Amino acid sequence: MKTRDIGRSAVRDELARTAFPLFCDRGFDEVTFEELATVAGVSRSTFLRYFGSKEEVVLFSFDPLGAQMVEALLDRPAHEKDRTALRHALSPATGFLNRDPAEGLALLRLIGRTPALCARLREKQAGWRPGLARALAERPGARPGPDLRRQVLAGTALECLTVSLEHWASSEGDIDLDGLINDSFSALSD
Amino acid sequence: MKTRDIGRSAVRDELARTAFPLFCDRGFDEVTFEELATVAGVSRSTFLRYFGSKEEVVLFSFDPLGAQMVEALLDRPAHEKDRTALRHALSPATGFLNRDPAEGLALLRLIGRTPALCARLREKQAGWRPGLARALAERPGARPGPDLRRQVLAGTALECLTVSLEHWASSEGDIDLDGLINDSFSALSD
DNA sequence: CCCTAGTTGATACTGAGTGTCAAAGTCGAG
DNA sequence: CTCGACTTTGACACTCAGTATCAACTAGGG
Numbered sequence: 364m365k366t367r368d369i370g371r372s373a374v375r376d377e378l379a380r381t382a383f384p385l386f387c388d389r390g391f392d393e394v395t396f397e398e399l400a401t402v403a404g405v406s407r408s409t410f411l412r413y414f415g416s417k418e419e420v421v422l423f424s425f426d427p428l429g430a431q432m433v434e435a436l437l438d439r440p441a442h443e444k445d446r447t448a449l450r451h452a453l454s455p456a457t458g459f460l461n462r463d464p465a466e467g468l469a470l471l472r473l474i475g476r477t478p479a480l481c482a483r484l485r486e487k488q489a490g491w492r493p494g495l496a497r498a499l500a501e502r503p504g505a506r507p508g509p510d511l512r513r514q515v516l517a518g519t520a521l522e523c524l525t526v527s528l529e530h531w532a533s534s535e536g537d538i539d540l541d542g543l544i545n546d547s548f549s550a551l552s553d
Numbered sequence: 554m555k556t557r558d559i560g561r562s563a564v565r566d567e568l569a570r571t572a573f574p575l576f577c578d579r580g581f582d583e584v585t586f587e588e589l590a591t592v593a594g595v596s597r598s599t600f601l602r603y604f605g606s607k608e609e610v611v612l613f614s615f616d617p618l619g620a621q622m623v624e625a626l627l628d629r630p631a632h633e634k635d636r637t638a639l640r641h642a643l644s645p646a647t648g649f650l651n652r653d654p655a656e657g658l659a660l661l662r663l664i665g666r667t668p669a670l671c672a673r674l675r676e677k678q679a680g681w682r683p684g685l686a687r688a689l690a691e692r693p694g695a696r697p698g699p700d701l702r703r704q705v706l707a708g709t710a711l712e713c714l715t716v717s718l719e720h721w722a723s724s725e726g727d728i729d730l731d732g733l734i735n736d737s738f739s740a741l742s743d
Numbered sequence: 744c745c746c747t748a749g750t751t752g753a754t755a756c757t758g759a760g761t762g763t764c765a766a767a768g769t770c771g772a773g
Numbered sequence: 774c775t776c777g778a779c780t781t782t783g784a785c786a787c788t789c790a791g792t793a794t795c796a797a798c799t800a801g802g803g
Contacts, residue, residue, distance in 0.1 A: 395758060406783045411760070478676065485679055486672040489715075511733065512740035514716045519741065522708040525679075530701055543701065550702035551709065551741065561750095585789065596752045601791070 375413050375423065378403050382420050387469055391421070391477040418483040421473065424459075425484065429491040431455035433498045441504030445513075448502065449495070449520035450548045456524055457540050464536050471532040488525065492517045523547035565603050565613070568593050572610050577659055581611070581667040608673040611663065614649075615674065619681040621645035623688045631694030635703075638692065639685070639710035640738045646714055647730050654726050661722040678715065682707045713737035 381403045385394045396417065400410040414420045436452035443451075460467035474480040495517035499505065527543040571593045575584045586607065590600040604610045626642035633641075650657035664670040685707035689695065717733035 396760090397758085408783055408785090409781080412782085415760085417759075481679065482672040482676040485675040486668065489671065489675055509736070511716065511720055511736055514719070515713055515737045515740040518712040518716050519709040522712045523705055526701065526704045526708055529704070546699070546701055547705045550705040586791090587789085598752055598754095599750080602750085605791085607790070 371413075378405070378410060378413055379420055379423065383469075386421060387473055391417070391473065391480060416483075418480055421470070421480055422483055422487060425487055428456050428459060429487075429494055432491060433494045436495060436498045437502055439502065441502070445499055445516055446520075446548065446551065449499075449516060450523075450544060452495070452498075453520065453524050453544055454541075457544060460528070460531075461540055468532060468536050471528060475529075475532060485525075488521050492521060495520065519551060520548075523551070561603075568595070568600060568603055569610055569613065573659075576611060577663055581607070581663065581670060608670055611660070611670055612673055612677065615677055618646050618649060619677075619684055622681060623684045626685060626688045627692055629692065631692070635689055635706055636710075636738065636741065639689075639706060640713075640734060642685070642688075643710065643714050643734055644731075647734060650718070650721075651730055658722060658726050661718060665719075665722060675715075678711050682711060685710065709741060710738075713741070 378399075382394075382399045385398065385402060396407050396410055399420070400407040403410060414423065432452045432455050435455055436448055439448035439451055460471070474484055492514060496510065496513040499513040499516060500507075500510075523544060524547075527540065527547050530543055531538060531540045568589075572584075572589045575589065575592060586597050586600055589610070590597040593600060604613065622642045622645050625645055626638055629638035629641055650661070664674055682704060686700065686703040689703040689706060690697075690700075713734060714737075717730065717737050720733055721728060721730045
């Protein structure tokens with residue numbers, strides 16, 4: 364039954380793809396499911412079945428990043444300090460947006476000017492913190508320590524990501540995103 | 554026209570106060586505006602006029618914290634390092650929850666098990682970051698530097714607050730909250 | 744006392760999100 | 774190829790959040 368799931372996520376991608384320009388043009392709140400469905404050529408019911416909420420239509424593409432960052436963190440060499448490893452572990456996120464910078468910027472702009480999307484993305488990000496913290500405890504050569512410390516380290520890394528993305532978006536992508544990440548982490552240790 | 558505004562916020566407090574136990578008992582999503590209004594003895598229209606959304610009924614009490622933390626930060630002595638000043642600037646938030654620990658814990662629990670409230674609170678917190686960053690630039694004896702650094706410092710301070718509150722809530726308030734804040738900041742510099 | 748401005752509750756409306764159902768489509772087994 | 778099980782789809786009905794409007798009411802200032 365794998366073909367079902369493949370088809371399902373392909374349809375998801377396609378629906379989101381047709382929805383994106385509408386959101387960008389007219390604003391997230393001004394577009395209804397009815398219109399999204401009409402443009403995509405399906406019924407409102409079907410569209411709603413693929414996304415639990417309107418926010419998900421925009422934000423579901425961020426979902427894999429949590430697991431990808433955990434994997435990236437676990438792949439860092441044992442001798443690397445936690446903070447450095449975390450900095451490198453953000454690469455799935457920067458890569459996701461840098462793959463197609465124009466679309467990445469449009470996405471961040473849309474999110475930035477839509478409070479509901481800001482809130483939901485922050486919620487998603489907050490959901491990544493526990494996983495990263497656990498990965499910190501499980502990485503090769505991890506020294507035991509309080510959970511609080513790992514949560515703080517993971518949380519600050521994600522906050523560096525957020526701040527960097529904000530500056531990247533407001534520079535229209537002119538500044539190198541990975542450079543901003545490095546600068547953000549530098550600000551942590553001075 | 555000051556009496557109007559005083560009366561207005563007094564009514565707000567009272568409405569929120571009557572609503573809180575309902576949310577705690579039956580869950581945020583299971584309570585409708587209709588019920589809130591009935592219990593409070595006003596019409597649905599009136600209740601809705603005092604709060605822009607259902608989330609605000611629970612979260613509006615956090616609103617003053619942003620300005621209070623900025624004020625607290627500006628009051629810190631000039632010789633204090635930015636990070637230390639930020640740590641102390643969180644005291645309005647810890648004080649707000651420690652004033653009545655039982656209610657503070659109930660509030661955090663309610664938020665913790667309601668995704669919509671999590672998201673909105675995170676949004677509010679994110680809104681405090683720019684103010685704190687600006688205050689960092691304006692504090693007595695501030696050395697000029699890139700905005701990115703100040704945003705990161707303010708963001709990490711707020712993340713320390715979030716993580717500390719999370720641990721405080723999951724310990725049922727047994728662990729000292731200000732101690733957790735200190736420990737969180739310690740994790741930043743090692 | 745009256746006039747004005749703000750408050751209230753009633754009503755109606757849009758749109759998100761849920762649930763149900765029958766019809767149509769898909770896939771594997773015989 | 775055909776049958777039967779399972780899935781997907783679209784239609785419909787429903788609840789509730791949130792917005793807007795309006796007439797009745799109320800409080801404060803002159």
